[in-house]
Amino acid sequence: MALPKQSEDFPAWYQAVIRDAGMAENGLARGSMVIKPWGYAIWEQIQRAVDDRIKATGHENLYFPTLIPESLLEREAETVEGFAPEVIVATHSGGKKMEDALILRPTSETVIWDTYSRWVQSYRDLPLLYNQWANVFRAEMRSRLFLRTSEFLWQEGHTAHETSVDAIKETALIMRDVYIDVIKNVLKIPGFVGRKSESERFPGAQETITFETMMRDKKALQSCTSHYLGQLFAKTYGVQFQTREGGLDFAYATSWGISTRIIGGLIMAHGDDHGLRLPTGVAPKQVVIVPIYKNDEQASAVLEKANAISTDLTTKNIRVKIDDRDEYRPGYKYAEWELKGVPLRIEIGPRDLESKSVMISSRLGGEKQSVNFDELTGYVIKALEDFDSQLLSEAQSFQQDNVFTPASYDEMREFLSEANGFALAPWNGKADSEAQVKKETKATIRCLPMQDDDLNNAVQNGNFKRPGPAKGTKCIITGEPATEMALFAQAY
RNA sequence: CGGGAUGUGGCGCAGCUUGGUUAGCGCGCCUGCUUUGGGAGCAGGAGGUCCAGGGUUCGAAUCCCUGCAUCCCGACCA
Numbered sequence: 048m049a050l051p052k053q054s055e056d057f058p059a060w061y062q063a064v065i066r067d068a069g070m071a072e073n074g075l076a077r078g079s080m081v082i083k084p085w086g087y088a089i090w091e092q093i094q095r096a097v098d099d100r101i102k103a104t105g106h107e108n109l110y111f112p113t114l115i116p117e118s119l120l121e122r123e124a125e126t127v128e129g130f131a132p133e134v135i136v137a138t139h140s141g142g143k144k145m146e147d148a149l150i151l152r153p154t155s156e157t158v159i160w161d162t163y164s165r166w167v168q169s170y171r172d173l174p175l176l177y178n179q180w181a182n183v184f185r186a187e188m189r190s191r192l193f194l195r196t197s198e199f200l201w202q203e204g205h206t207a208h209e210t211s212v213d214a215i216k217e218t219a220l221i222m223r224d225v226y227i228d229v230i231k232n233v234l235k236i237p238g239f240v241g242r243k244s245e246s247e248r249f250p251g252a253q254e255t256i257t258f259e260t261m262m263r264d265k266k267a268l269q270s271c272t273s274h275y276l277g278q279l280f281a282k283t284y285g286v287q288f289q290t291r292e293g294g295l296d297f298a299y300a301t302s303w304g305i306s307t308r309i310i311g312g313l314i315m316a317h318g319d320d321h322g323l324r325l326p327t328g329v330a331p332k333q334v335v336i337v338p339i340y341k342n343d344e345q346a347s348a349v350l351e352k353a354n355a356i357s358t359d360l361t362t363k364n365i366r367v368k369i370d371d372r373d374e375y376r377p378g379y380k381y382a383e384w385e386l387k388g389v390p391l392r393i394e395i396g397p398r399d400l401e402s403k404s405v406m407i408s409s410r411l412g413g414e415k416q417s418v419n420f421d422e423l424t425g426y427v428i429k430a431l432e433d434f435d436s437q438l439l440s441e442a443q444s445f446q447q448d449n450v451f452t453p454a455s456y457d458e459m460r461e462f463l464s465e466a467n468g469f470a471l472a473p474w475n476g477k478a479d480s481e482a483q484v485k486k487e488t489k490a491t492i493r494c495l496p497m498q499d500d501d502l503n504n505a506v507q508n509g510n511f512k513r514p515g516p517a518k519g520t521k522c523i524i525t526g527e528p529a530t531e532m533a534l535f536a537q538a539y
Numbered sequence: 540c541g542g543g544a545u546g547u548g549g550c551g552c553a554g555c556u557u558g559g560u561u562a563g564c565g566c567g568c569c570u571g572c573u574u575u576g577g578g579a580g581c582a583g584g585a586g587g588u589c590c591a592g593g594g595u596u597c598g599a600a601u602c603c604c605u606g607c608a609u610c611c612c613g614a615c616c617a
Binding site: 133195272306309 | 550574576608609610611614616617
């Protein structure tokens with residue numbers, strides 16, 4: 048059951064963690080995934096964190112159907128072009144071929160904006176601030192559990208606004224107060240926020256912003272996206288309204304999503320050779336208690352105390368599991384809970400009852416600590432806090448250590464070809480130089496980074512203005528004047 | 540969709556070159572006993588249309604043909 052070493056075979060390690068920790072396995076249909084209880088419990092925690100923030104920023108949940116008439120999709124050329132190759136189509140119903148086939152939604156802009164056309168007549172109907180939790184389908188040539196599956200779970204927010212300023216504010220607000228807040232402050236994964244280059248944008252989007260995170264193999268993972276869609280969908284589906292001034296205008300759209308893919312990110316950002324390391328905010332169990340005993344008499348005494356500890360911690364809103372399975376020995380349980388990434392483990396046996404203490408060990412390592420019964424609750428609360436900050440600071444140092452500012456294109460090319468990390472360099476903003484890098488190194492522009500101030504500005508003022516590179520800065524690829532600083536990396 | 544490989548108990552594999560009698564091994568699983576503070580030991584046991592279809596042969600997991608599926612490497616993608 049030993050895992051492959053992360054440093055020796057990262058993909059094999061990834062697969063083995065998912066399998067051995069009981070997170071997921073392949074489904075029957077090509078590229079599909081069975082999410083098992085441990086993986087789903089993590090997803091439920093992530094969902095709750097995201098959903099709470101979506102609601103806190105003024106949105107409501109609703110639900111649209113999975114099946115969309117194919118004819119509807121055909122109206123929207125850009126999205127269709129972007130998604131056509133990966134759309135799965137249902138062609139038969141009731142044993143007969145259908146006149147108008149039904150697609151399994153790859154995303155829901157089309158059906159939602161078609162519906163919005165009936166919901167919006169006046170500026171008084173705006174904004175529409177809606178979100179749905181859903182499954183979506185995209186046929187993929189190659190799938191990997193959580194990272195790329197033919198069906199995945201996500202939330203997709205679809206909002207309609209009176210002005211472009213409002214829509215851009217929304218795009219940025221969601222990124223800052225929902226996604227980055229969850230990913231950085233709950234999942235403890237640092238990253239770079241920024242705009243996508245045109246080639247990497249969502250089909251039909253005017254701007255896509257993203258949070259790009261670094262995995263432990265130094266590749267990038269796009270953890271979420273938030274799109275400013277302008278008036279394209281409103282014009283395509285007729286979402287027109289009377290303005291305050293009595294004129295007519297088309298609504299401005301945003302859409303934004305985060306998916307089960309982030310679970311893959313969680314695994315790859317924090318995991319080590321022993322398995323997962325889960326931040327306390329999403330760990331289905333934050334503390335596992337392993338009782339130790341040699342006979343029934345000891346067992347009942349130990350379990351009684353374990354239950355008392357569990358009850359006590361539970362009242363402090365700590366998620367506790369007592370692993371009282373009799374068929375496994377303690378060492379086996381230690382290894383298993385480490386693999387599953389539970390932050391803290393409490394060992395309690397006859398010796399501890401004697402000394403009125405327990406042994407506690409952290410998934411982040413260090414010596415086991417002996418902690419007295421009466422100090423236990425306070426110790427655990429503090430240890431969980433420390434756990435999170437240590438996990439984040441470890442990930443932050445790793446990221447910082449692997450961001451490189453190349454002095455020349457040769458240097459950058461070599462660095463990126465070997466997936467040595469993220470390269471930050473000035474770029475001329477042109478698609479052909481971007482394509483050249485991709486061809487020569489497999490690396491793409493992950494984003495055009497925004498600073499905190501840039502993001503705050505977008506949230507407050509509704510524009511993506513930002514200072515470009517200093518005048519005279521040259522594109523690292525072509526030597527032409529640079530218009531942007533770009534973050535390059537190989538990506539999942 | 541191009542290039543490569545592989546399909547054998549739940550999982551991982553051997554056997555195939557050179558066809559042969561009861562298809563093995565490890566892990567896991569079941570039962571019992573002994574164990575239990577870092578992945579337990581012993582004993583007994585269950586579990587197989589050898590991917591599918593066709594062909595060659597006295598005889599096919601093994602050789603031939605066709606199909607299907609999966610995996611890896613590319614291109615596509617959250």
